[in-house]
Amino acid sequence: xxxxxxxxxxxxxxxxxxxxxxxxxxxxxxxxxxxxxxxxxxxxxxxxxxxxxxxxxxxxxxxxxxxxxxxxxxxxxxxxxxxxxxxxxxxxxxxxxxxxxxxxxxxxxxxxxxxxxxxxxxxxxxxxxxxxxxxxxxxxxxxxxxxxxxxxxxxxxxxxxxxxxxxxxxxxxxxxxxxxxxxxxxxxxxxxxxxxxxxxxxxxxxxxxxxxxxxxxxxxxxxxxxxxxxxxxxxxxxxxxxxxxxxxxxxxxxxxxxxxxxxxxxxxxxxxxxxxxxxxxxxxxxxxxxxxxxxxxxxxxxxxxxxxxxxxxxxxxxxxxxxxxxxxxxxxxxxxxxxxxxxxxxxxxxxxxxxxxxxxxxxxxxxxxxxxxxxxxxxxxxxxxxxxxxxxxxxxxxxxxxxx
Amino acid sequence: xxxxxxxxxxxxxxxxxxxxxxxxxxxxxxxxxxxxxxxxxxxxxxxxxxxxxxxxxxxxxxxxxxxxxxxxxxxxxxxxxxxxxxxxxxxxxxxxxxxxxxxxxxxxxxxxxxxxxxxxxxxxxxxxxxxxxxxxxxxxxxxxxxxxxxxxxxxxxxxxxxxxxxxxxxxxxxxxx
Numbered sequence: 001x002x003x004x005x006x007x008x009x010x011x012x013x014x015x016x017x018x019x020x021x022x023x024x025x026x027x028x029x030x031x032x033x034x035x036x037x038x039x040x041x042x043x044x045x046x047x048x049x050x051x052x053x054x055x056x057x058x059x060x061x062x063x064x065x066x067x068x069x070x071x072x073x074x075x076x077x078x079x080x081x082x083x084x085x086x087x088x089x090x091x092x093x094x095x096x097x098x099x100x101x102x103x104x105x106x107x108x109x110x111x112x113x114x115x116x117x118x119x120x121x122x123x124x125x126x127x128x129x130x131x132x133x134x135x136x137x138x139x140x141x142x143x144x145x146x147x148x149x150x151x152x153x154x155x156x157x158x159x160x161x162x163x164x165x166x167x168x169x170x171x172x173x174x175x176x177x178x179x180x181x182x183x184x185x186x187x188x189x190x191x192x193x194x195x196x197x198x199x200x201x202x203x204x205x206x207x208x209x210x211x212x213x214x215x216x217x218x219x220x221x222x223x224x225x226x227x228x229x230x231x232x233x234x235x236x237x238x239x240x241x242x243x244x245x246x247x248x249x250x251x252x253x254x255x256x257x258x259x260x261x262x263x264x265x266x267x268x269x270x271x272x273x274x275x276x277x278x279x280x281x282x283x284x285x286x287x288x289x290x291x292x293x294x295x296x297x298x299x300x301x302x303x304x305x306x307x308x309x310x311x312x313x314x315x316x317x318x319x320x321x322x323x324x325x326x327x328x329x330x331x332x333x334x335x336x337x338x339x340x341x342x343x344x345x346x347x348x349x350x351x352x353x354x355x356x357x358x359x360x361x362x363x364x365x366x367x368x369x370x371x372x373x374x375x376x377x378x379x380x381x382x383x384x385x386x387x388x389x390x391x392x393x394x395x396x397x398x399x400x401x402x403x404x
Numbered sequence: 405x406x407x408x409x410x411x412x413x414x415x416x417x418x419x420x421x422x423x424x425x426x427x428x429x430x431x432x433x434x435x436x437x438x439x440x441x442x443x444x445x446x447x448x449x450x451x452x453x454x455x456x457x458x459x460x461x462x463x464x465x466x467x468x469x470x471x472x473x474x475x476x477x478x479x480x481x482x483x484x485x486x487x488x489x490x491x492x493x494x495x496x497x498x499x500x501x502x503x504x505x506x507x508x509x510x511x512x513x514x515x516x517x518x519x520x521x522x523x524x525x526x527x528x529x530x531x532x533x534x535x536x537x538x539x540x541x542x543x544x545x546x547x548x549x550x551x552x553x554x555x556x557x558x559x560x561x562x563x564x565x566x567x568x569x570x571x572x573x574x575x576x577x578x579x580x581x
Contacts, residue, residue, distance in 0.1 A: 237464045241456065241486050246448060253446030322447040336513055337489065340482035340504070344447035361485075371511070373481070378510050380503060403489055 022187040026351065026386040028176055032364035032372030033169035034146050041158065042142035044069065045105040045116060046089070047133050051075075053125030054101050060123055065106040065116075071144030071151075073160040076102045080160050085138060104159065108137060146170065170375050171384050179349050179384040182327075184219045186351055189329040190388045192224060193244075194353060194396055197331035200226025200244070201397075208397050209404045211244035212329040213252055216348065222326065223251035227404075243404065245330060245338035249345050252323050323347045331396050333360030333387075335403030339373040343381050350374060350385045354396045359403045363387075405474045405496065405538050411438045411451070412476045412546045418443070419553065422546040425451040425475035427459060429467060435459045451475060452483040456490065468492050476543040478536060481506035484513035488532065495534045498543030507534045545571060 030038075049057050054075050073080075081089055081102060089102065105116065113135055120126055120133035140159040145151040151163035166172055171179075189212050196210030206227030213223045225247035230238050325348035332354045334342065339361035342350060350362065357368040362385050364372025374385040390396070411424025415438035424438045437455025441447055452475060459467065468490040473479075476498040479487060484506025487495060495507060495514065506513035516531035552567045 233461065235462070235464070237460070239457070239460050240465050240489055241453070249448055250446055253444055253449075256445045322441075322445065335489070336485035336506075337482050340480065340485065340506070341448040343504075344441075344480070344482060346447065376510075403485075 023180060023183075025389045025391075026180065026183075026186060027389055028180075029363055029372070029374060029385040029387060030365065031170035031375040032370065033143075033375075033377070034167075035364050035366075035370075035372075037141070037143040037146060037169050038150065040142045041139040042069075043108045043137050044140050045108055045111075045113065045135050046138055047103050047105055047120065047135050048089070048100045049103050049125055049133075051099040051101045053123075054103070057103060057120075057123055057125050060119075061105065064119055065110045068106065068110075069104065069140070069142075071162050071164065072104055072140055073162065074104055076104070076160050078102065080155070082156055082158060082160075084157065085159075088138075089136060104140070105135075113137075144168065147173065171382070176384055180386075182216050183349065183351070184214050184216055184327060186329065186386075186388070189214055189221075189327070190331075190351055190353055192221075193329040193331045196224050196226045197244070197396060200228065205231035205238075206242070206244075207399055207402060207404075208331070209244040209399075210331040211248035213248045213323060213347075214327040214329070216325065216327055222255060223248040225251055241337065243335065243338050245328070245334045246341055248328070249323060249341055252326070252345075327351075330404075332356055332399070332404040333362050335359045336361040336369075336371065336373070337403070339371070343373060343379060343383070346381050347383050349383055351388050352385075353388050353390060354398055355387060356398070356400060356402075356404050358400050405476075405498065407433060407436065408474045408476050409498070409539060409542055409546070411436050412543070415439050415451075416546060416550055416553075422550050423451045423475065423477045425455055425473060427455055427471050427473055429463075429471045434463065434467070434471065448482065450480065450483050452479055453486060456486065465490060472496065474538075476539070476546065477501050478505040478507050478509050478534075479514075480504045481511050481513055484511075488513060488516060492532050494532060496538055497534065497536050498538055499540040499547070500536050507536070545569075 058074065078086075078089075078100065105111075117133055117135055120135075126133050138159065141154050141161065145154055145161050145163050146167045146169055148163045151161040154161040193210040193212045196212065197208045198210075200206035200210060201208035203226070206229055209227040211223070211225050212221060214220070215222055225244050227244045228238070228242040228247060229240050231242065232238050323342075323345035325346065328342060328347050328350045330350065330352040333352045333356040335356070336359075352360075352362065355363055355368070357363075360368055361371040361373045364370050373379070375382045407426045408424045411426070412422040413424070415424060416422035420439040420442050422439070424436065426433045426436045428434070435455040435458040437451040437453070437458065439451050440449040440454050443449075452473065459471075468487075470493060472494045473487065473492055474496045478497045478499065478501040479495060480501060481504050497507065500507075501509040504510055508514075514531045514534050548569055548571075552569050
């Protein structure tokens with residue numbers, strides 16, 4: 001049997017970036033499963049066997065233990081055993097002069113050591129020479145590696161591992177790089193989100209959080225909203241749920257609704273006070289709509305109702321459903337409510353600035369709530385998520401104890 | 405809870421996902437809400453958030469500390485967090501929501517973040533109590549009625565010709581009201 005230790009089954013698609021590309025500031029978030037997969041190990045039995053009997057032993061074993069752990073090499077030459085295990089697995093110099101291979105049998109939970117020992121002893125590989133199978137227990141990663149780099153790391157640390165193209169625990173590497181390429185001017189949009197945040201705070205109507213939603217098909221900014229939880233109504237209190245992301249999602253819906261054919265013109269629509277932007281993009285002037293509690297619908301800067309000026313750039317023909325595949329830029333990591341609102345709205349990608357370790361719901365890393373809401377198998381939508389690492393001195397105020 | 409169910413039924417008639425809710429303060433319904441995502445084209449217009457907006461137009465946010473919610477389906481993760489941030493007193497729900505429930509269905513947002521050092525604003529880390537399973541079979545039937553209808557707004561319309569309304573295998577009711 002030929003053993004090939006090949007870690008790179010497929011060339012991973014690598015997005016080559018210019019040295020100065022602002023995309024270097026984007027750090028992809030790891031999913032909760034990816035993080036768990038990176039640390040969980042499982043105890044398995046391993047047995048040194050004569051290499052000429054490898055095939056026979058393998059096929060006999062198939063009858064008594066299920067085949068699992070496909071991401072680990074089943075038969076390993078001693079030279080590929082990780083350094084940390086070499087001493088532990090060392091074979092006494094006698095008796096065998098012949099080549100041996102280490103067989104990874106199965107998780108220790110699949111069979112008792114005694115039963116395994118009895119079974120192996122009866123096999124010709126051991127019975128003919130009268131040797132006693134030397135069963136040892138080693139800890140190996142329980143789930144498959146998510147990248148070639150991780151497979152290499154595990155191979156050096158635990159057991160030779162195989163990286164199969166794909167990522168069962170998160171977005172496929174090619175999806176991540178494709179989505180990254182699809183981000184429309186992320187630097188300007190994250191800066192705009194921060195600017196909106198600063199304005200929200202200085203207006204006294206909200207905390208320093210901001211959100212921007214961009215249509216990747218047209219590059220147009222559909223909404224830019226600051227937090228508004230402190231804005232008082234005529235009764236004298238605000239809405240604690242007027243978070244930036246919630247308001248931005250709502251503004252996108254308002255825009256679409258202003259043009260939907262099936263909505264009667266007299267339909268009352270609750271309109272958020274918000275900021276709409278000119279189509280030119282982030283560098284354009286911010287047009288602030290101060291519309292009180294009136295029912296103005298999505299007027300553009302000239303006061304024309306949307307749809308009447310012939311510019312229907314954001315009204316995509318294929319689907320006007322929710323925020324399907326739109327890009328969202330947030331000054332801060334959103335709270336549970338806002339993260340789930342983004343998921344319900346089917347957004348395509350999210351970039352946030354400041355991580356919120358107390359309240360943020362997107363990151364799955366340690367030192368936070370570890371919710372990783374952007375990519376969870378049990379939920380019916382997933383999106384790709386990055387943190388924008390600010391240059392020193394450019395960080396936003398953290399508000400760490402507040403739901404952003 | 406029967407009021408909430410009635411509201412869910414009315415949502416069904418206007419082609420919305422049939423979820424209804426009422427907020428009760430001092431034994432009085434102060435607001436009701438039903439799902440409004442299809443009409444508003446906004447995925448966050450769930451029954452709870454619609455009703456919360458109504459309440460805040462009349463009452464200050466502090467009223468939620470003495471208010472209970474009755475809703476036909478377990479609040480989703482978003483709404484569970486919203487209710488937590490507002491400091492709701494107690495939530496009674498019909499059927500549980502194993503797709504995106506935030507009160508035990510998928511996550512347990514109602515329990516808070518488990519850290520109560522007094523630093524966090526608003527309701528702090530303390531969670532709220534939830535009671536599920538009230539008229540759950542009626543709530544489920546509403547949902548199943550909806551899913552045999554066509555949802556014209558869904559991004560990829562799937563054929564629902566083969567679907568029929570199932571009334572067997574319903575969850576056990578806890579009709580305590």
